[in-house]
Each structure stands twice: as C-alpha cells, then as structure tokens.
Amino acid sequence: MNSYIFNKLDYFIWDAHACPTLSLNADLSALFEFKNNGYSYVSLNVGFEANSRKEVLAIINYFTHFIAENQSDFLLVKNIDELLDAKKNNKLAISFDIEGIGPLDNALENVELFYNLGVKQIAPVYNTNNVCGGGCFDNDNGLKPEGYDLVKEMNRLGILIDCSHSGYKTSLDIIENSKHPIIFSHSNPKKLCNHERNISEDLIVACAEKNGVIGLNGINIFITDEKSTAVNFVNQIDYIVGLVGVDHVGLGFDFVFEHEKTLELVKKYPENFPNSEQYSNIQMLSPNSIDDKINELIRRDYNFQDIDKILGGNFFRVASLVWSNKC
Numbered sequence: 001m002n003s004y005i006f007n008k009l010d011y012f013i014w015d016a017h018a019c020p021t022l023s024l025n026a027d028l029s030a031l032f033e034f035k036n037n038g039y040s041y042v043s044l045n046v047g048f049e050a051n052s053r054k055e056v057l058a059i060i061n062y063f064t065h066f067i068a069e070n071q072s073d074f075l076l077v078k079n080i081d082e083l084l085d086a087k088k089n090n091k092l093a094i095s096f097d098i099e100g101i102g103p104l105d106n107a108l109e110n111v112e113l114f115y116n117l118g119v120k121q122i123a124p125v126y127n128t129n130n131v132c133g134g135g136c137f138d139n140d141n142g143l144k145p146e147g148y149d150l151v152k153e154m155n156r157l158g159i160l161i162d163c164s165h166s167g168y169k170t171s172l173d174i175i176e177n178s179k180h181p182i183i184f185s186h187s188n189p190k191k192l193c194n195h196e197r198n199i200s201e202d203l204i205v206a207c208a209e210k211n212g213v214i215g216l217n218g219i220n221i222f223i224t225d226e227k228s229t230a231v232n233f234v235n236q237i238d239y240i241v242g243l244v245g246v247d248h249v250g251l252g253f254d255f256v257f258e259h260e261k262t263l264e265l266v267k268k269y270p271e272n273f274p275n276s277e278q279y280s281n282i283q284m285l286s287p288n289s290i291d292d293k294i295n296e297l298i299r300r301d302y303n304f305q306d307i308d309k310i311l312g313g314n315f316f317r318v319a320s321l322v323w324s325n326k327c
Contacts, residue, residue: 006294006298006304006307008038008290008291008294008311009038011038011040011307011308011311011312011313012040012041012087012308012311012312012313012316013038013039013040013041013251013290013311013312014039014040014041014042014250014251014311014312014315014316015034015039015041015042015043015215015251015252015253015255015287016043016121016183016185016186016213016215016250016251016252016315017043017045017097017121017162017164017185017186017215017252017253017254018030018034018042018043018044018045018253018254018255018257019045019254019255019256019257020044020045020063020257020258021257021258022045022046022047022048022051022055022059023059024058024059024062026059026062026063026257026258027257027258028063028066028257030255030257030287031044031070031073031074031092031094032073033286033287033288034092034287035073035074035091035092037287037288037290037291038290039092039287039290040083040086040087040092040093040312041077041083041086041092041093041094041095041312041315041316042092042093042094043094043095043096043097043120043121043185044063044094044095044096044097045096045097045098045099046059046060046063046096046097046098046119047059047098047099047102047103048098048099048100048102048103048126049099049100049101049102049126049127049128049130050100050102051102051103052102052103052105053103053104053105053110055103056098056103056114057117060096060114060117060118060119063096064076064117064118067094071091072091073091073092074091074092074093074094075089075091075092075093075094076094076095076118077093077094077095077118078095078118078120079323079324080319080320080323080324083316083319094118095118095119095120095121096114096117096118096119096120096121097119097120097121097122097123097160097162097185098114098119098121098122098123099122099123099126099162099164099165100123100124100125100126100127100130100165101122101124101125101130101131101132101150102126102130106131106146108149108150108153111150111153111154111157111159112153112157115157115159119159120159120160120319120323121159121160121162121183121185122150122154122159122160122161122162123161123162123163123164123165123166123185124147124150124151124161124163124166124170124174125147125165125166125167125170126165127165127197129167131144131146131147132144132146132147132150132170133147133166133167133169133170133173133174134166134167134169134170135165135166135167135170136165136166136167136168136196136197137196137197138167140166140167140168140169140170141169142169142170142172142173143169143170143173143174143177147170147173147174148173148177151174151177151178154178154180155178155179155180158180158322158323158324158325159322160180160182160183160185160318160319160322160323161174161178161180161182161183162182162183162184162185163175163182163183163184163187163203163207164184164185164186164187164197164215164252165197168200168203171199171203171206172203172206175203175206175207175210175212176206178210180321180322181207181210181211181212181213181318181321181322182207182210182212183207183212183213183214183215183315183318184199184203184207184212184213184214184215184252185215185252186215186216186217186252186253186254187199187214187215187216187217187222187252188216188217188222188223188236189201189204189236189239189240189243191239192223192235192236192239193221193222193223193224195221195222197217197222198222199214201243204240204243204244204248205243205244207244207248208243208244208245208247208248211318211321212248212318213248213249213250213314213315213317213318214240214248214249214250215249215250215251215252215315216233216236216237216240216249216250216251216252217252217253217254218233218253218254218255218284218285218289219253219254219282219283219284219285220282220283220284221282222254223236227283228283228284228285229292230285230289230292230293230295230296231296233285233293233296234293234296234297234300237249237297237310238300241306246306246309246310247309247314247317248314249309249310249314250310250311250312250314250315251310251311251312251315253284253285253287254284255284255285255286255287256282256284294307294311297310
C-alpha cells in the first residue's frame with residue numbers, strides 16, 4: 001500500500017455532470033460543497049429533452065446571476081485559460097451542459113447561442129429517441145441526418161459531445177463521425193451492473209480509441225443494487241483501467257442537489273425515467289465523499305500520476321483539445 005501524503009488541493013478535480021433543480025428558485029448551495037471539498041471544476045446541467053429553449057435560457061440566466069453574486073467562490077468559464085485562472089484564484093470553475101436537444105427547438109443556430117452563454121457540453125439524445133438519434137431506453141436505429149449535422153456543429157464550435165444517454169448504435173455513430181474525442185460524462189460499465197443506462201465494453205473501447213473519457217456515475221442503481229460506497233465506486237474505476245487504461249476514466253457523479261424535487265421530475269416524465277429502471281430508489285455519493293474515493297485509490301496502490309488523471313487530468317486533457325479546437 002502507498003504511504004505518501006496526498007493533498008487534493010494540488011490536483012485538478014473535475015466532475016463532468018451535476019444536477020441542480022431546473023427551476024428559477026433552485027437551491028444552488030451545493031456548489032459551496034463542491035468548492036469546499038477541493039473540486040476545481042463542475043459541469044452544471046441547465047436543461048434536458050423536455051425543456052424548451054425559453055425555459056433553459058431563463059435557467060441559465062438564474063444560474064449565471066448566482067455565480068456572479070458569489071464571484072469570490074465561483075467563476076463561469078468558457079475556455080481553458082479561464083479554467084486555469086479559476087484554479088489559480090481558488091475558485092470553483094463552472095460551465096453548463098444540456099441533455100437532449102429539446103432546448104434547441106430543432107434549430108441548429110441555437111447551439112451557438114447556448115455555447116456563447118457557457119454551455120460547453122451537450123448530449124444529443126436523452127434516454128428516448130429524438131430527431132437526432134436513438135436513446136438508451138428506446139429502439140435505437142442509429143444517428144439520423146439531424147444528428148450528423150449536430151455533431152458537425154458541435155465539432156465546429158468546440159463543444160464536448162456526451163453520449164451518456166444515447167443508445168448503442170447512436171453512440172457508435174457519434175464516435176465514428178466526430179472529429180473530436182467524445183465523452184460519456186456519467187456512465188458506468190454494463191458488465192458490472194446491467195442497467196440500460198450503462199455502457200458495453202465495446203462502447204468503452206471505442207470511446208478510448210477516440211482519446212475520450214468515461215466519467216463514472218455515483219448513483220447506486222448504476223453501480224449496484226446496494227448502497228453506493230467508495231469501494232464499489234472504485235471497483236468501476238478498476239474495471240475501466242483494466243479494459244482501456246488509466247487515461248480514459250474520470251468522475252461524473254451525477255449528484256442531485258435537491259433529491260425530493262428530482263423525484264417529482266421522475267414522476268412527471270415517466271417516458272424518460274421508466275419505473276422499471278429504479279429511478280424512484282436512487283441513492284448517491286455526495287461531493288464530500290471525494291476523500292473516501294481518494295483514500296480507496298491510494299489503498300489500491302494507484303500512484304500520484306494515475307490519481308491525477310482519474311480525478312480530473314483526463315477530462316482536462318480532452319477539454320483542452322475540444323474547447324480550443326486543436327483535435
């Protein structure tokens with residue numbers, strides 16, 4: 001077992017997906033929990049397939065004002081230089097992500113609109129089929145013409161393409177047709193937990209071969225039927241590392257800020273959150289559990305360099321390429 005002293009503040013801790021309530025009275029205080037536990041960056045969800053363009057614009061405006069009102073702690077970042085500036089000044093760097101293309105109102109020009117407002121990551125599909133392609137809970141026939149156009153536009157702008165909620169065929173089509181690395185921001189290996197939201201070995205391999213990253217989800221139903229723990233979370237890391245190497249795994253905890261309000265959302269949209277997939281029984285790992293995960297990695301003899309990559313170095317590498325369009 002390694003015996004070194006680990007100071008997490010020396011590292012870049014990147015959470016690829018966090019879930020505040022999508023409302024104009026959302027409690028965003030959990031962002032302080034991320035900041036106080038040493039995180040460097042978090043991607044904050046601002047909308048999903050069921051939200052309209054108008055709704056998401058209002059949510060972005062609300063979140064942006066909250067960040068500005070707490071500028072001593074947070075910085076809304078739109079490029080790598082701002083990301084590094086936030087780290088230097090001990091601020092939590094934040095950008096936004098969207099799941100599904102409902103907020104785009106089927107208009108490709110809205111991608112650039114959201115990009116300019118801080119959206120740096122988009123999942124083209126969210127669980128069920130849409131005009132772009134197939135979802136992981138649906139009959140997935142692959143990427144559609146509109147989906148190919150969206151991939152090109154995201155590549156042009158330098159937006160991370162997230163396949164976390166896409167179906168198998170659609171994910172493979174996106175990986176093959178994107179000129180940039182793609183990510184699964186919050187998905188776990190299906191081999192360890194046979195949930196429809198989880199991803200197969202060949203998707204993991206295809207993502208890695210494209211120089212992408214799989215961010216592992218901290219919600220119990222994607223890990224095990226039991227309670228999420230640091231041990232079974234790091235088991236997911238071990239599996240990815242064993243399959244494709246340490247350069248292609250990261251963190252995407254999918255932490256839900258207001259659990260009860262999220263359960264109301266689950267009930268409201270059963271087509272996106274089917275009862276058969278256990279969404280009413282979720283339990284998650286909070287941001288303050290990061291120390292337990294680091295200690296478990298150390299206990300399993302991961303070295304400094306590998307822990308650095310897992311905590312955020314891998315996602316930082318991909319974002320550096322994609323956001324700057326240097327792929």
